[in-house]
Every structure is written in C-alpha cells, then in structure tokens.
Amino acid sequence: MTTSTSIAVLVGSLRSDSVNRKLAEVLRDQAPDGVDIQIIDGLGEVPFYNQDVDNATDIPAAAARLREQVGGADRVLAVTPEYNGRMPAVLSNAIDWLSRPYGAGALVGKPFGVIGATPTPYGGKWAHADAVRSAGIAGAQVVEDVTVSQSALEVDVLTDPEVLARLANAVRLLVDHDTETVAA
Template identity: 70%
Template sequence: MTSTPATSTDSTSTDGTSVAVLVGSLRADSVNRRVAERLRDTAPDGVRLEIVEGLDLLPFYNEDLDVPGRTPEAAVALRERVGAADRVLAVTPEYNGTMPAVLNNALDWLSRPYGAGALVGTPFGVVGVTPTPYGGKWSHDDAARSARVAGAVVVEDVTVSQSSIDVDVLEDIATQERLAGALRTLVGFAGEPTAA
C-alpha cells in the first residue's frame, strides 16, 4: 500500500481553507475516526478536510532513516500532505494518560528537519474523545505541546474533550456543536506565527 503525495496549492486564496486531519487511532471503526469523518462531511462551505491516511505505514522515527533521497515514502507523503495544508487538526483518544504512539510518531516525522518541518508556522488544534472521566485532556495537552515544539502555532481555544463516559458523542448534539465550533475556531484563526 502506497500513499499518493498531495499537490501543494495556495488553498486559502483559491479553494478556501484546507485542513489536514491526523487521527490518533488506527482502529477502522474508532470513535475518533468517526468524529474526524463527521467533521469532514459537515465542514462549512470553503473548508476542506483531508484525513491523512498511512500513519500506520510510518516506521518509528529514526534519524538514520531520514536521509534525503532515502526517507521512507510514507514519511515523505505525510510531510507533503501536512505541508500543503493551511491548518492541522489532530483528532485523538488517550492511551495510558498520553497521546497514542501513532500520533506521537507522526509528530516526530513532521518535526524534522528541525526548524523547517512541515508544521512550522501552521495553526494546529487538537480534539477528541476517550471514554474516561478525563476525556482525553492529557493526550490533547501532550499533542499540543509536541506540535508547539515542532514549530506549529497551537490554537489554544481548539479543545474538545469528552466530559462524561455516559455521553454518546456521535449522537450528542451539544458535543457535535462543540466539535464544529472548535473547527471553526481553527479555520478562523488569524494570529501571528511565533518562533518555535
């Protein structure tokens, strides 16, 4: 299975705003993937979400593999897709009190080359749900911190964590409105990029 690199375009001026979505769960029917798909399918006019596939194909980051001309194809495709996007949104559960390894690994690949990675200067937000009383807050905090270190501009107001284990997030109108609001905040962000 190979990934086709995205074409780089200035989508803010011609096609609206493009958002690359990183899903932190590899399970085909995960709730967070379904949240990402719902956001994609109900995005406002002028907003285009692309769920970045192939995170499972990324080897664990190893500088020995990250050599010009020999960087793994999945990593090149990831960098091209994220680099071509106007915004990046992580939609992730929480595993053992932090973000899943697949998301952490993707952020590692996106952080290189240091100071010039695909996330540098890009507005970044993180949302997601986890059926625990904490709702994924630690995972979201860790993902935001890693993205900031990688040079992203973390939009602090883009945050939705499931607050109750009794809520069906896919059917709960209030939760869906909060998720849609978080996406609107990310898309509408016009802050100045800060140095990594």
C-alpha cells in the same frame, strides 16, 4: 473568487471502528463551505522516526507522503483518544516526522488544534496536552481555544448536538485563526 482553507487531520487511533476516526469523518462531512478537511490515512505505515533513515536520500514513502499532505494544508487538527494517560504512539510518531527538518518541518507555522473523545471521565485531556506541547515544540501555532477533550462515558459523542456543536466550533476557531497576527 472563493478561498478555501484546507485542514489536514491526524487521527490518533488505528482501530477500524475508532470513535475518533468517526468524529473526524463527521467533521469532514459537515465542514462549512470553503473548508476542505482531509483525513490523512496511512499513519500506521509510517515507520518509527529514526534520524538515520531521515538523513538518507530516500526517506520512507509513507513518511514523505505524510510530510507532503500536511505541508500542503493550511491547518492541522489532531483527533485523538488517550492511551494510558498519554497521546497514542502513532500520533507522536507522526509529529516526530513532521517536525523535521528542524525549524522547517511541515508543522512549522501551521495553526494546530486537538480534539477527541475517550471513555474516561477526563476525555483525553492528558493526551491532548501531550499533542499540544509536542506540536508547539515542532513549530506549530497551537490554537488553545480549539482543544476539546470530550468524555464518551455518558454521551454518544457522534450524535449529541452539544458535543457536535463544540467540535464544529473548534473547527471554526482553527479556520479563523489569524496566522499573521500571531507572527507579528
């Protein structure tokens, strides 16, 4: 019997030619045996979080779909650039929706990591720190060793073997994270 680990990927860029979207696709296409990486589409369709709407009997379909997809995954990986020294609004909004209902949201107890590339010397470290902090507050089990902030200034992050090896290793660390040890 083969066990599979599913990873829901939240891409922090809506741009059609996004490097981070392409990185997520490379990771999906090169996923190790037994790992199913699903890129969650439609984050741009999820309305800004509003508790009045969330308390309604029918939450917006895009938000319900996001919660269902992430809730059904074993792990969560954010693949994101950095906008003005912070995580993009679309990723922040997704985490807001996934954090509810408080204490029982789709992120609670899920191993979470963040990677990404930006054309800056710091590779998105501030955005990645924001995502880690926010997901942790939302109840995710942040796997610190998974964070990869890669500068895209002097390297093609989509083809460089060292960069791709670091990203693949981050996926392995996320998959291998033992949730039972953390919970004990």
